[in-house]
Amino acid sequence: MLLIDKYAYINRLKDVHPMEKMVFTALLLLFSLTVRDQLISLITFIVMSAFIIFGAKIPWRYYVKLLLLPSFFLLTSLLAILVSFAGPTSALPPHIFALSFTRFQLFIGVASVAVAKQLFFVVLASISALYFLILTTSVQAICYVLYKWRIPPLFVELCEMTYRFIFIFLENTQKIYIAQQSRLGYQSPRQWLRSVGLLVSALFIEVLQRSTELTSAMLSRGYDPSNTTPLYFEEQWQFRKRNWLGIAVIFGAIVAVYVGGRQW
Amino acid sequence: MVNYFELANISYRYPDGTHALRDLSLTIGRGERIALIGHNGAGKSTLFQQLNGILQPTTGEVLFNGQKMSYRKKELKRVREHVGIVFQDPDAQLFSGNVKQDIAFGPTNLGLTQQEVQARVDWAIAQTEIDSLADKPIHFLSLGQKKRVAIAGVLAMQPAVLILDEPTAGLDHYYANQIFSLLRQLETPERTVLLSTHDTQLAYEWADRIVVLHEGTIIYDGNPYDIFSQDDLLQKAHLEKPWVFDVATTLGAPTPLPRTRAALKDFLRTKTLG
Numbered sequence: 001m002l003l004i005d006k007y008a009y010i011n012r013l014k015d016v017h018p019m020e021k022m023v024f025t026a027l028l029l030l031f032s033l034t035v036r037d038q039l040i041s042l043i044t045f046i047v048m049s050a051f052i053i054f055g056a057k058i059p060w061r062y063y064v065k066l067l068l069l070p071s072f073f074l075l076t077s078l079l080a081i082l083v084s085f086a087g088p089t090s091a092l093p094p095h096i097f098a099l100s101f102t103r104f105q106l107f108i109g110v111a112s113v114a115v116a117k118q119l120f121f122v123v124l125a126s127i128s129a130l131y132f133l134i135l136t137t138s139v140q141a142i143c144y145v146l147y148k149w150r151i152p153p154l155f156v157e158l159c160e161m162t163y164r165f166i167f168i169f170l171e172n173t174q175k176i177y178i179a180q181q182s183r184l185g186y187q188s189p190r191q192w193l194r195s196v197g198l199l200v201s202a203l204f205i206e207v208l209q210r211s212t213e214l215t216s217a218m219l220s221r222g223y224d225p226s227n228t229t230p231l232y233f234e235e236q237w238q239f240r241k242r243n244w245l246g247i248a249v250i251f252g253a254i255v256a257v258y259v260g261g262r263q264w
Numbered sequence: 265m266v267n268y269f270e271l272a273n274i275s276y277r278y279p280d281g282t283h284a285l286r287d288l289s290l291t292i293g294r295g296e297r298i299a300l301i302g303h304n305g306a307g308k309s310t311l312f313q314q315l316n317g318i319l320q321p322t323t324g325e326v327l328f329n330g331q332k333m334s335y336r337k338k339e340l341k342r343v344r345e346h347v348g349i350v351f352q353d354p355d356a357q358l359f360s361g362n363v364k365q366d367i368a369f370g371p372t373n374l375g376l377t378q379q380e381v382q383a384r385v386d387w388a389i390a391q392t393e394i395d396s397l398a399d400k401p402i403h404f405l406s407l408g409q410k411k412r413v414a415i416a417g418v419l420a421m422q423p424a425v426l427i428l429d430e431p432t433a434g435l436d437h438y439y440a441n442q443i444f445s446l447l448r449q450l451e452t453p454e455r456t457v458l459l460s461t462h463d464t465q466l467a468y469e470w471a472d473r474i475v476v477l478h479e480g481t482i483i484y485d486g487n488p489y490d491i492f493s494q495d496d497l498l499q500k501a502h503l504e505k506p507w508v509f510d511v512a513t514t515l516g517a518p519t520p521l522p523r524t525r526a527a528l529k530d531f532l533r534t535k536t537l538g
Binding site: 005009138139140143160161163164165167168171210213214216217218219220221222223224231232233234236 | 313316318337340341344345347348349351353355356357358359360361362364365368369370372373374378381382399400401402403404417418421
């Protein structure tokens, strides 16, 4: 069981209409990605984090942990952007730091600092917006909205099945791993490699078997592959004027800050 | 009245050469309660998959409602609308995100309207007593819960022939009993329930016909009493005598023999009183 998935079902915003949550996320995310403004990104991050911690009541410690997850990728890419190399004799562009070696020069350019700063803030905003959606909205609810947005049913169905299969495989991986461990499969690096290989091949076989079984089960229940039946979704949510108003006010305020900041 | 199924001398060989069914003949009528018993690998699941056209016999023919199955798409659809199979491993059957969606899968495929689908889903949920699970995602459920959801998904199609592959496998006695009491509620004069099980006591209690499958052929087909007095047959099929049957015959109970614990107790009371 994944905790991140569990929160989607038990958080305080679970009963809010998924359309509202998705529109809210999409507006803020797309706006911060389009304007690429540090202040806007920071505001987006703060707003989203506030909704996650105070609105959805996700424990802040857990949220911080989640934020740290992608930070490894962020930091490595920041490093790659910041540090530039040049030939030993070439003139350096404006820079804040430089080191010369006999064969090359290493420097941090002013332009790269700007790019890195922008990237950092945009990533922060995007991550928080996506976490808001993931932590407050279950995959079924997201699929429901996608279906309502006229995304092809085939794609929506695929999403749902993928989601279901993730858990089947997690469960099986865990079972096999425990079984291997209890028979001392991970004692030495050599055994580790062997056991992991066996685990992966067992999972591959499992995929084939599962898909055959699933096809039989679906056919037994009257599934006709050539004819897409409409998907079934239960409308268990209700729109609230207050929420739409809130979304409009927040988004309006962010746009106003951006426009105001430019004119200033 | 026409029988639901008539299987005439069917054999089935898997592509890898395994003979799963050998020259098997079986008739399945209306309103029957049939328990199919046989040890692992006897061909039970293969037989079930013949009954809704997932597998086609290598030789022999299958008659559904008196008509020979042609395995054309349209006809398969008609057969599958009337024959529901609950598979042994619920994880192989449940694939939707949440319980309600999964139960709705079959009725939606029947081409019902949204309201009708909704009504069927609610009915199936009420029948299997899974109200509290209705909105949960499948991976939150325990094995027993998944089994009940799998049954609900097939029930919602209201099949005339309900087939359950080892519905009690992996369940504790309480849930196993619950599934059998659910099956009793679902009885109608028209509906036939066919299930496979290893639990001879439960089969003895519930079924009015027992079929024993051994290495792809039927070695017993008849009432639930005679089989358990044929020791050689029981040994061949690796079956155990139901304890109620054993006690009742040892104490010389009159026919019809008591089949449930309660019936056995009644008999013991009259015996001691008399």
